[in-house]
Ligand SMILES: Nc1ncnc2c1ncn2[C@@H]1O[C@H](COP(=O)(O)OP(=O)(O)OP(=O)(O)O)[C@@H](O)[C@H]1O
């Protein structure tokens with residue numbers, strides 16, 4: 001048993017490439033993501049946020065250390081075990097929605113269950129659909145939906161299988177502020193009302209303020225944490241971290257972009273497609 005953690009990283013290192021081109025994307029990251037908690041991960045571009053999420057979700061292997069989803073030790077699982085884990089225990093929400101264009105909203109939502117040969121729990125499905133507020137749009141294809149509606153379909157798809165944990169990489173990065181607010185409200189509701197566990201990467205202090213906890217990454221390491229964040233407390237902490245980074249490496253100041261500036265850059269344009 002790994003206690004109450006839905007996901008856990010223990011001394012995780014991730015090193016890409018070899019020799020001169022080597023990148024230490026994660027340098028000994030240890031973190032617990034408690035059941036029924038909404039955690040935001042923040043940090044400058046290139047600080048390792050997506051890498052940490054991909055390692056936690058079993059989309060990428062670690063160079064050293066261990067990762068757990070619930071009681072399952074992800075590290076060392078073979079391909080079959082990883083496929084099963086991603087189908088049954090993990091949900092994904094991406095910046096680019098990643099819906100299948102030929103399927104309707106409803107078919108997209110039910111796809112992960114269909115693939116793993118599971119029947120939806122009708123009551124749960126109805127509740128998710130009601131909460132996500134898609135109403136009469138369920139028969140529409142993604143191209144016939146607004147960005148906010150598409151992301152709500154992706155949220156419902158992640159939630160309907162009741163995974164141990166949902167990983168969201170900048171889920172509001174492509175949304176206007178109103179749609180973003182709807183999606184964030186839905187994510188927070190699924191945590192506080194349904195006990196879902198969510199880990200969300202974001203550059204946006206307002207998005208982070210919806211979380212119960214914010215973890216700050218810099219240069220592949222966790223450098224800070226806030227509980228019960230507000231937009232102001234997140235912004236303050238970001239400024240402090242930025243100042244500390246400048247002080248620690250004056251020659252490097254230009255490279256230490258603030259997360260706020262990175263938001264404009266939009267983060268990763270291409271994300272890995274979930275196993276679905
Ligand atoms: N497949 C890869 N091969 C080599 N280097 C990689 C690979 N993926 C990520 N990196 C490097 O690892 C570091 C961390 O990248 P990561 O994508 O985790 O950053 P991030 O915090 O998510 O950034 P952003 O906010 O821009 O999305 C970066 O220096 C990046 O260039």
Ligand SMILES: [Mg+2]
Nearest residue numbers: 049050267268
């Ligand atoms: Mg990223």
